[in-house]
Amino acid sequence: MDLASIAAAMAASGVTNEAMVAIAGADIESATDMRSLVKIGDCFRAVNQLMLAERCYARARVLAPEIPAITFILGEVVELLGRTEEARALFTEVAGANVAAQLREIARLKAGCILPPIIPDAARIAADRARIAATVAVVPRAGAKDAFSAGGFSNFYLGYQAENDRDIQRAMVRYYLAFSPVLGAEAPHVRAPRDGKRIRLGLLSRHFFNHTIAYLNHGLIHGLDRDRFDLVLIRIPTGLPPDGVSHDLAAAADELCDLPLDFMRAREMIARLKLDVLHYPDLGMDSLGYFLAFARLARVQTVGWGHPVTTGLPTIDAFLSVDAMEPVDGADHYAEPLVRLAAPVPTVPKPPRPETIDPAAFGIDTTRPVYLCPQSLFKAHPAFDRICARILEKDPAAVVYFLALWEPLNTTFLARLRGALGAAAGRVRLVPRVSSAQFPALLACADVILDIPEWSGGKTSLEALAQGIPIVHWPGRFMRGRHTLAFYRQMGFMECVADSAEDYAERAYRLVHDREHRARVRGEIAARSSRLFDQPGAVREAEDIWIKALGRTRP
Numbered sequence: 001m002d003l004a005s006i007a008a009a010m011a012a013s014g015v016t017n018e019a020m021v022a023i024a025g026a027d028i029e030s031a032t033d034m035r036s037l038v039k040i041g042d043c044f045r046a047v048n049q050l051m052l053a054e055r056c057y058a059r060a061r062v063l064a065p066e067i068p069a070i071t072f073i074l075g076e077v078v079e080l081l082g083r084t085e086e087a088r089a090l091f092t093e094v095a096g097a098n099v100a101a102q103l104r105e106i107a108r109l110k111a112g113c114i115l116p117p118i119i120p121d122a123a124r125i126a127a128d129r130a131r132i133a134a135t136v137a138v139v140p141r142a143g144a145k146d147a148f149s150a151g152g153f154s155n156f157y158l159g160y161q162a163e164n165d166r167d168i169q170r171a172m173v174r175y176y177l178a179f180s181p182v183l184g185a186e187a188p189h190v191r192a193p194r195d196g197k198r199i200r201l202g203l204l205s206r207h208f209f210n211h212t213i214a215y216l217n218h219g220l221i222h223g224l225d226r227d228r229f230d231l232v233l234i235r236i237p238t239g240l241p242p243d244g245v246s247h248d249l250a251a252a253a254d255e256l257c258d259l260p261l262d263f264m265r266a267r268e269m270i271a272r273l274k275l276d277v278l279h280y281p282d283l284g285m286d287s288l289g290y291f292l293a294f295a296r297l298a299r300v301q302t303v304g305w306g307h308p309v310t311t312g313l314p315t316i317d318a319f320l321s322v323d324a325m326e327p328v329d330g331a332d333h334y335a336e337p338l339v340r341l342a343a344p345v346p347t348v349p350k351p352p353r354p355e356t357i358d359p360a361a362f363g364i365d366t367t368r369p370v371y372l373c374p375q376s377l378f379k380a381h382p383a384f385d386r387i388c389a390r391i392l393e394k395d396p397a398a399v400v401y402f403l404a405l406w407e408p409l410n411t412t413f414l415a416r417l418r419g420a421l422g423a424a425a426g427r428v429r430l431v432p433r434v435s436s437a438q439f440p441a442l443l444a445c446a447d448v449i450l451d452i453p454e455w456s457g458g459k460t461s462l463e464a465l466a467q468g469i470p471i472v473h474w475p476g477r478f479m480r481g482r483h484t485l486a487f488y489r490q491m492g493f494m495e496c497v498a499d500s501a502e503d504y505a506e507r508a509y510r511l512v513h514d515r516e517h518r519a520r521v522r523g524e525i526a527a528r529s530s531r532l533f534d535q536p537g538a539v540r541e542a543e544d545i546w547i548k549a550l551g552r553t554r555p
Helices: 003-013 017-024 034-046 050-063 068-080 084-095 101-113 122-137 156-161 166-179 212-216 218-223 244-252 263-272 287-292 382-394 409-427 439-444 459-466 483-491 501-513 515-532 537-551
Strands: 199-205 229-235 255-258 275-280 298-303 318-322 338-341 370-373 399-403 428-431 448-450
Touching: 003 017, 003 034, 017 034, 017 050, 034 050, 034 068, 050 068, 068 084, 068 101, 084 101, 101 122, 101 166, 122 156, 122 166, 199 287, 199 537, 212 218, 212 244, 212 459, 218 244, 218 537, 229 244, 263 287, 275 537, 298 537, 318 537, 338 537, 382 399, 382 409, 382 448, 382 501, 399 409, 409 428, 439 459, 448 459, 448 501, 459 483, 459 515, 483 515, 501 515
Parallel strands: 199 229, 199 275, 229 255, 275 298, 298 318, 318 338, 370 399, 370 448, 399 428
Antiparallel strands: none
16 A cells, blocks of 8 residues: 555544554555655544654655754654754754745744753752743744644643743743733623523543543542533544443443544634533643633633643633642642632542552562562653662562553653662662553552652552552652642551651661561551542532622623
């Protein structure tokens, strides 16, 4: 099959296994059909097949070096693959090219703000943040009506640096409003009188499928008081086929709104819904949702902690956080007014226990102590290397397991550990990523779960605690590093909460090697974990907050 035929088939049917096999085996490097290569690359990128997308874009760039837009999209894929400096060079090339002014400006922004998914060392953080601040402080030399289509982005990796992001996020918002003033539009109905008894609530996310965000919002979607609220589920397309979770959530909504990947059309569709309240469960995890939130599309707009970082947006009326997760100075970390919910966990169902547990299937050696950190590698801050070093020093038999991502991110992460741990890095293993259905069985293989102080587990911690698996937790400076703290507080059990790196290593070691202590802790967690699930308090609290906020709006 020739490239044009493959491109047409993928446009009609999506990325099929046959298409992947055809491209993987094709001589892309000798192909001459530039347009088809770009179309195929776009399809692969939409479903996160980044290496295949890169091959297509790279060849298209060779064929048409005079089209800087191809260089730009290649840079975006190279960035996602973790080759940060290579991507920066591609964006810098576009920024200096004779191209449309808005593309040149976005390329300058990308080159200045790009961040490595795996932070190489702590020193890099200060340098990166200084460069971002300097980049967004420059008044845009050009503008665009649609920042999303122009290549704008939400700076997703910033939050993983474990710093206060409030001022940088605000500066980013100011930059985008200067670059694209139309972002700050207001829907006509916002200032008009309400015309219904029930409150029209919209939930907007890209992740209403088998995903952590869907799990954390399951109770809200199913448990919302329909005498008071009319629920509209607003879905950003994923490029993936519907699954059981997406069907379940859709059936629970009063109305569905499937957005196109067209910013202006998507915003118009939301405005026509005439929402009273618009809630973003995970704002910042995708660019379309981020830019939609610049506008006032509902009388009240709030954000949840699915992506637990301030947005910097003046259009968000409240950040709905959890009091038990927040530090004393938590309000200083948000551009939005901080609302501290009393309910410590969202209303979520208790995960089922795995039917079978086979450590060998995950590549885990049970003849040695298993310390498992089941988080994405980009959440592992360089400061966590020090904790790993103390555990491996204290327990010469220990093996610490992390979840793999993809190359070259895996290689970059292991190289950082070798620099931090020396020879002990040989006792660090990467476990291949598994499906969500297999994940509880992977957790059950651990003697102890290691939580990251800079970015604590959410759904992961709930899944582990439901099985009685102990999690060692050291509360971080920011809410995003304190989720597990709230869960332990709700359970009334604090024996696994540490207050220093040394204390962390000591608690982890004892849970592995003191059998009586481990059995008692597991029993306590198993007995108390029911307090974390199927509790409707958070839904009722959120409803009351939205009703009160709506009562304060005009008219």
